[in-house]
Every structure is written in C-alpha cells, then in structure tokens.
Amino acid sequence: MALVPRRTAASPSASSSARRGARAGVAITVFAAASLVLSACTVGSYDGDRADGGGDFADDGCTSVVVATSSEKVNMLDALAKAFKESPQHDALAECATVHPINVSSGDATRFLTSGGDWPDEDRRKPTLWSPASTVWTERVAAAASPALVGEPVSFTHTPVVFGMPETMAKALGWPDRPIGITDLERLCTDPAGWGSVGKPIWGSFKISKTNPNTSTTGLSAILMQSYEASGKTDGLTADDVAAAEEFSRAFEECVIHYGDTTGKVLNTLYDDTQHGAGGSGYVSAVALEETSLLNYNLGNPDSHTVQPGETLTPPQEKLVAVYPSGGSMWSDNPVTVLGADWVTEARHTAGEAFIDFLATDAAQRILPEYGFRPLDESVPLGKLFTEEYGVDPGLPAVTLPRPGVDVVSAAIDQWTQIRKPSSVLEVIDISGSMDDGIGDGRSKLDGAIEGAQTTLEHFRSTDEVGMWAFTTGAKAEDGMNLLSLRDVSPLGSERERLASSVADLRYAERYGTPLYDAIAAAYDEMVDRAEPGRINAIVVLSDGQDTDSKLSIDSLIARIGKSSGEGGGDAPVRIFPIAYGDGADTAVLQRIAEATGGQWFDASDATKIDLVFASVINNF
Incomplete structure (x- = not known):
C-alpha cells in the first residue's frame, strides 16, 4: 500500500468537523487517574513492532486504531487509550475500538x-x-507530500524545550537566581577556558548534547x-534571520559532544555516569531536551522506557534542573491527527476521530500531568511533579517562541547540515561466516549490512572523514591480520560511489571467525592517533556474534579503550557505537x-530493521 491521500474512505463528517472545532470547550467530569509513572517505549528511533517495550498487541x-507517536508519549497514550474505553466518546461508536500506541520518532514518521x-x-x-512531538512535522508533510495526508492536526498537550543541566553546574552559572540565556551557553562554548571562565577549571570544556x-x-527546536x-527576536523569525545567525549557531555547535537520534540514549549515558560517582561533568554539561524527559530522568527513568510491574526506579545521584532560556523557549505542541492514507478504513477513521475528541476532555487532560506533560486546559492542576524537587518551574518559560513557517524551518535544517560539527568516523563491519545467514526478507545478514553501510554515505559531507574496515579471521591487509581496509579514514570528497562499490565487494570476501575484540582495538588505536579536537571522532562497529578468535580479552580491551576516551579524558575523545x-x-x-x-549501543536483534538502525546510528554524526 502506498502512502497517498486516501480516496476510498469517506472524508471527516460535518459532525466530526464540528466536534473538532468545539474540542477546546469540552469538559467531562469523569476522572480516570493514571498511576504516577513517567514512562515510554524507547527502542531505537523506530519501534513499530512493540507498543510496550517487549510485547505485541493482539x-x-x-476496531484497531494504531497511533504512531514520539517515544516519550507511548505510555501516556496507553493510559489514555484505556480511559477512552470508559468514555462517552467510545460509547457513542457503533462498535468498540482499541487504541494501540507504537513508537516512531517524529522525523522518521515524516520521512x-x-x-x-x-x-x-x-x-x-x-x-x-x-502524534508527532510538534506541528512542525505535520506541516512539513503537508508541504512535501499532501495536506490531505495529515488531515487536521489538533494539539492535545504541550511541553517546553529546555536545557537540562546537573544542578551543581547550573548553580555555578547563577541558577536559579540569575536568568541564563543561550548566549551565556554560547560564550562558555567558545571560551578556551571553558568552565574555568566561571571559576571551575577542573570541569574542563563546556559540552552540550x-x-x-x-x-x-528537540534538535529542531x-x-x-x-x-x-542571535536575531534578538521573540516573534516573526524569518529565513533571513536564520542566515544571519549562521556564525552564532556554528560556534554553538562546536561544543556538541555528538548528535543523538534520541535524548534517551544520551540521558542513559549520563545517568550511568552519575550512578558510578562521576557526577556528570565528565560526559556532558547541558542537554537540550523536553521538560517531560527531564522529569523522567529525575525519577530514575532516563530513557523513558515502559516501567514494568514491580520495577523500582532509582533517582540519579544528581538531578538535572531545567534551564528555561531567558530569550524564550519553543514548545512541543504534540498534535494528533487521522492520517489520510489508503489503509485507514472508514471504521478506523471514525474511531480515531472519537479518540481525538476524548483527548480534549477533562478526564483526559487530568491524566497528562501524571506523565510529565502540561495540559492545554490551564484549570487542570499540575500536581507534585512540576516542582523544584523534580528540577522544574511551572511558572516558566516566561517567553514563548512561536513556531516559524515551513520555509524558515527548512532554512534552519539546511543551515545545520552545513554548520554541524564535522565528523571523523571509521565503520568496522563483521564479515564472519554467520553473516551468510538469511534475515527473512530475501537478504542475508551481509546484504543488509552492506546496504545499510552504503546508505550512511549519503549523510556525510565531502569534508567529513570516513573510513571503512571489515574483519574476519584469515583476512590480511596492511592494517593487520584479520582486517580488510576498504578505505582509510580521510575526507570523503567525491568518493561516495567508489566506496559504495568497495563495500559491495564484501559479498565475495572469504569469511571465517569473529576476532571482534582485536578488530575494535586496532580501530581504536587508529582513531586515537588521528583524533582531533573540534571533530566528532567515532567508531561504528557492527557484529552479529560473539568473539571467537581474538588474542585480546574483553577486560583488556575495556581497560585499553576506557582509559582516555571518556569525555573527561582529553579534548579529542574517541567514542564507539556498536x-x-x-x-x-x-x-x-x-x-x-x-x-x-x-558512546551508545544499538539493538538490531530484528535483522530486517538493520537499515533503520544504521540510520539511527548515523544521526549521531
């Protein structure tokens, strides 16, 4: 089935359109409170197979109504789906309906x-x-594909974009008494003294995720x-303003440690760092994130996963506090809409409209704060989460920055593509014998790996440095036994097609055992020798098995790579993304x-999703 505006199913009825216009005024006094658990399903950037982190819906x-949503809303929408079953909106349907949330990142769904x-x-x-996190995404689909495909989006909740900082670091900048702006962060980024410029030289450079x-x-916001x-505006941002802000934004990007596909993975790394007594200064100084994600982190759920019955959350040793930039914050307005795709039947369309109507009711709006989201209805109490204890201020942000037009958003993304921090990446691919196994879609594992690696090349600029190695026992190359060098790490230039062809040749390579640890050690030594400050220096490792042939043990490897590649270990750390x-x-x-x-690891246990996983990995660079 193609993604085209649906023509076979009926358009929204006049009554449903009338209900849509009246949603803001609907108030049902029934209250079905959700338990205080901030959670969601975060399994990579696309998790269409799972709606609860490990199960499946039967x-x-x-009538099954699937809602594709950004990860932080999965568990909240699950609670709303249960409450919907008891609502007048559901009772008015001719037949019962069940809403199933699945996690698909806003950007991936747009693509x-x-x-x-x-x-x-x-x-x-x-x-x-x-239900993406922002109407920005529905507008992009309407402009790039068809307005009919995204229907009539309606916001049902919102959360501001903030900078989360370890409390000790925020206090060093004067928080909470002194307003902190993005310009203050930019100055810390560009000052060679880093944290030393505010009397904390031991903290090193200022690092943003x-x-x-x-x-x-959050990345787009x-x-x-x-x-x-940079423009000094709080309204009316134009494409010319974006262009004029290029140097300011370029300087800001220079202190980015690496770009992630989700904030959950970054927060997981920070959480692990703090739980082992490292505080947080070693990894990152500030994280751009939504307020709801910060609340999840402070409750001990850094990746916003679905909290299982009996699971105990352990808060971090140091909480993050929300810095609401003094110049203003954008808000993720979380729209929801019935898609105009040809697989949306009349029954699903009607049930979907009923669920959207329910989301505007008092019963639904009262559930939102329990999951760290602010209700649109300001009469709904926020509850105990929205307090200083959990790092937030319900009275902020003082300034709301409006969402600019599609042309301005496109100009900002295009600019970022040119000014983002440069990368130096070595991709290392396992080509052992088990890579000949099929993955169930007509491809072998090696086919999937080759196609995924080839796709990543489109992401890099010609000035980015890219290298490609493969490893298996018996291979011989200048870089060492068991290694094949398809390309040394160097500026990509105009060699995308040539490298893609070299990667395809791996189908004909001899394949034996898996010297995983030795290959990683060699790649690490190579990258450490050439790593430079001001670049994202990284190794991407793909492996489908366990080490079988290395001379190096796992403990020796960890000691080798962990000694100096942590964020506090130098100006040019090398991170590994397996x-x-x-x-x-x-x-x-x-x-x-x-x-x-x-670094971060990625789960491609469902080998058929390797293309999507490769896309998630490459979003870090």
Whole structure:
C-alpha cells in the first residue's frame, strides 16, 4: 500500500468537523487517574513492532486504531487509550475500538510519509493516527507530500524545550537566581577556558548534547531557538534571520559532544555516569531536551522506557534542573491527527476521530500531568511533579517562541547540515561466516549490512572523514591480520560511489571467525592517533556474534579503550557505537564497550530493521 491521500474512505463528517472545532470547550467530569509513572517505549528511533517495550498487541475483536507517536508519549497514550474505553466518546461508536500506541520518532514518521512509498511495517500495525512531538512535522508533510495526508492536526498537550543541566553546574552559572540565556551557553562554548571562565577549571570544556534536527523535535527546536537568540527576536523569525545567525549557531555547535537520534540514549549515558560517582561533568554539561524527559530522568527513568510491574526506579545521584532560556523557549505542541492514507478504513477513521475528541476532555487532560506533560486546559492542576524537587518551574518559560513557517524551518535544517560539527568516523563491519545467514526478507545478514553501510554515505559531507574496515579471521591487509581496509579514514570528497562499490565487494570476501575484540582495538588505536579536537571522532562497529578468535580479552580491551576516551579524558575523545546485529550478537559485551567510551549501543536483534538502525546510528554524526 502506498502512502497517498486516501480516496476510498469517506472524508471527516460535518459532525466530526464540528466536534473538532468545539474540542477546546469540552469538559467531562469523569476522572480516570493514571498511576504516577513517567514512562515510554524507547527502542531505537523506530519501534513499530512493540507498543510496550517487549510485547505485541493482539486482535481483541474491536476496531484497531494504531497511533504512531514520539517515544516519550507511548505510555501516556496507553493510559489514555484505556480511559477512552470508559468514555462517552467510545460509547457513542457503533462498535468498540482499541487504541494501540507504537513508537516512531517524529522525523522518521515524516520521512516515511513523504517518501511516497509504503509504511515500513505489516498492515495491522500501520497507523490510523499520528502524534508527532510538534506541528512542525505535520506541516512539513503537508508541504512535501499532501495536506490531505495529515488531515487536521489538533494539539492535545504541550511541553517546553529546555536545557537540562546537573544542578551543581547550573548553580555555578547563577541558577536559579540569575536568568541564563543561550548566549551565556554560547560564550562558555567558545571560551578556551571553558568552565574555568566561571571559576571551575577542573570541569574542563563546556559540552552540550543535542539531537539531530532531521529526526528529533528537540534538535529542531534547539537550532530555531539559536536563531531567535542571535536575531534578538521573540516573534516573526524569518529565513533571513536564520542566515544571519549562521556564525552564532556554528560556534554553538562546536561544543556538541555528538548528535543523538534520541535524548534517551544520551540521558542513559549520563545517568550511568552519575550512578558510578562521576557526577556528570565528565560526559556532558547541558542537554537540550523536553521538560517531560527531564522529569523522567529525575525519577530514575532516563530513557523513558515502559516501567514494568514491580520495577523500582532509582533517582540519579544528581538531578538535572531545567534551564528555561531567558530569550524564550519553543514548545512541543504534540498534535494528533487521522492520517489520510489508503489503509485507514472508514471504521478506523471514525474511531480515531472519537479518540481525538476524548483527548480534549477533562478526564483526559487530568491524566497528562501524571506523565510529565502540561495540559492545554490551564484549570487542570499540575500536581507534585512540576516542582523544584523534580528540577522544574511551572511558572516558566516566561517567553514563548512561536513556531516559524515551513520555509524558515527548512532554512534552519539546511543551515545545520552545513554548520554541524564535522565528523571523523571509521565503520568496522563483521564479515564472519554467520553473516551468510538469511534475515527473512530475501537478504542475508551481509546484504543488509552492506546496504545499510552504503546508505550512511549519503549523510556525510565531502569534508567529513570516513573510513571503512571489515574483519574476519584469515583476512590480511596492511592494517593487520584479520582486517580488510576498504578505505582509510580521510575526507570523503567525491568518493561516495567508489566506496559504495568497495563495500559491495564484501559479498565475495572469504569469511571465517569473529576476532571482534582485536578488530575494535586496532580501530581504536587508529582513531586515537588521528583524533582531533573540534571533530566528532567515532567508531561504528557492527557484529552479529560473539568473539571467537581474538588474542585480546574483553577486560583488556575495556581497560585499553576506557582509559582516555571518556569525555573527561582529553579534548579529542574517541567514542564507539556498536550495533548488535541479529539475535546471536553479544549485546552485553557491545553495551559494555559503548559505555566505556561514552558512546551508545544499538539493538538490531530484528535483522530486517538493520537499515533503520544504521540510520539511527548515523544521526549521531
């Protein structure tokens, strides 16, 4: 089924359109309170297979209404879906309906909807509803594809974009008594003394974590907030303003440690760092994130995963506090809409409209604060989460920055593509014998790895440094036994096609054992020797199995890579980003390797999703 505006199902009825206009005034006094658990499903940037972090939804005989949503809202929407079942809006339906939330990042959903192809999942999990984090994404789909495809989006909750800082660091900048602006952060970024400029030289350089604006609402909001700050405006941002802000934004990007596909992965690394007594200064100084994600972190749920029955959350040793920039914050307005795709049947369309109507009721709005989201209805009490104890101020932000037009958003993303921090990345691919195994979609594991690696090349600029190695026992190259060098790390230039062709040749390479630790050690030595300040220096490792042939032990490898590549270990740290490929990969070891370097590991246990996982990994650079 193609992603085209639906013509076979009926358009929204006049009565449903009238209800949509009256939603803001609807108030039902029934209250179905959710338990105080801030959680969501975060399994990579696309998790269409799972709505609860590990389970699946079965046919219960009711009309199935799948809602594709950004990760931080999955568990909240699950609670809202349960309350919907008891609502007058549900009772008015001719037949019962069940709402199933699935996690799809806002940027990925936008890409799927504008590509003109099919939604990458089986039919029963194709979404009826879409709820990205911001209307920015629905507007981009309307402009790039068709307004009919995204229907009539309506916001049902909101959360401001802030900078989360370890409390001790925020206090060093005068928080909470002194307003802190993005310009203050930019000065810390560009000052060679870093934290020393405010009397804290032991903390080193000022480090920011941001997400990729092509896939993340917070990443997109952050670059727009930078342009607002540079222009001195709080309204009416133009494409010319974005252009004039280029040097300011470029300086700001220089202190980014690496770009992530989700804030959850960054917060996980920070949380692990603090729990081992490192505080937080070693990894990152400030994280651009939504207020709701900060609340999750302070409750002990840094990646906003679905909290299982009996699970105990442990708050971090040092909480993050929300710095609401003095120049203003953008808000994630969390719209929801019925898609005009051809798989949305009349029954699903009607049920989806009913659920949207329910979200505006008092019963639904009272559930939102329990999950760290602010209700649109200001008469609804925020509750105990929105307090200084959890690092937030319900009276802020004092200034709201409006969402600019589609042309301005596009100009900001295009600018970021040119000014983002440069990368130096070495991709290391396992080509052992098990890579010949099929993955169930007509491809072998090696086919999937090759295609994923080739796709990543489109992400890099010609000035970015890119290298590609492969490893298996018996291979011989200048870089060492068991290694094949397809390309040394150097500026990519105009060699995308040549490198893509070299990667394709791996199909014909001899394949034996898996010297994983030795290959990582060699790659690490190579990158440390050439790492430079001012670049994101990284290694991407893909492996589908356990180490079988290394001379080096895992403990020796960890000691080697962990000694100097943490963020506090120098001006040019080398981080490792492993991909656990297929159900035979040694996930525990790969996770340990990532954590030792301040990197992140990625789960491609469903090998058919390797293309999407590769896309998530490359969003860090």
